[in-house]
Amino acid sequence: MGMQSYRDLKAVTEAIIRHENGRGVLSTPNTWYDQQTVDKGLALAGIESPKKTAGPIPVTRETIGATATGGMGIAQIADVLPQVSDAINQANGHLTSGSAVRMGIGVTLVAIAIFIAWAQIRRHQAGTL
Incomplete structure (x- = not known):
C-alpha cells in the first residue's frame, strides 16, 4: 500500500468516512460525499488524481x-x-x-x-x- 498512491489513499479515505459516519444517503463508496469532494480533499493533502489519457482527437x-x-x-x-x-x-x-x-x-x-x-x-x- 502506497501512502502517496491516489488509488490507495482514496480507498482508505472512503473506508474511514464510511466507518466513522455509518451509512449515508448517497450511492458512493463512502455514502456521504460525492467524488469531487473526496478528490478535492485528497488534492488538499497533496494527492492528485491521475490525469486522464488522451481520448479521440477533437474536431477543430x-x-x-x-x-x-x-x-x-x-x-x-x-x-x-x-x-x-x-x-x-x-x-x-x-x-x-x-x-x-x-x-x-x-x-x-x-x-x-x-x-x-x-x-x-x-x-x-x-x-x-
Whole structure:
C-alpha cells in the first residue's frame, strides 16, 4: 500500500468516512460525499488524481481543414492517375505539363494535410488542444 498512491489513499479515505459516519444517503463508496469532494480533499493533502489519457482527437477548424485539404489532394491525384497509368503503359515516358502540375498539387495538398493532422495530434497529446 502506497501512502502517496491516489488509488490507495482514496480507498482508505472512503473506508474511514464510511466507518466513522455509518451509512449515508448517497450511492458512493463512502455514502456521504460525492467524488469531487473526496478528490478535492485528497488534492488538499497533496494527492492528485491521475490525469486522464488522451481520448479521440477533437474536431477543430484545423482538423476540418486538414481533412478538406487531404480530400482535394487525393481527388487531384485520382483525377490524373489514369493519364499517368496510360503514359507508363505506352512507355512514352512523358506526361503533359498540366498532368504533372496537377499531380504535384495533389501530392503537396496531401503532404500539407498529413502535417496539419500530425500537428493536431501532437497538440492533443500535449494537452494544449
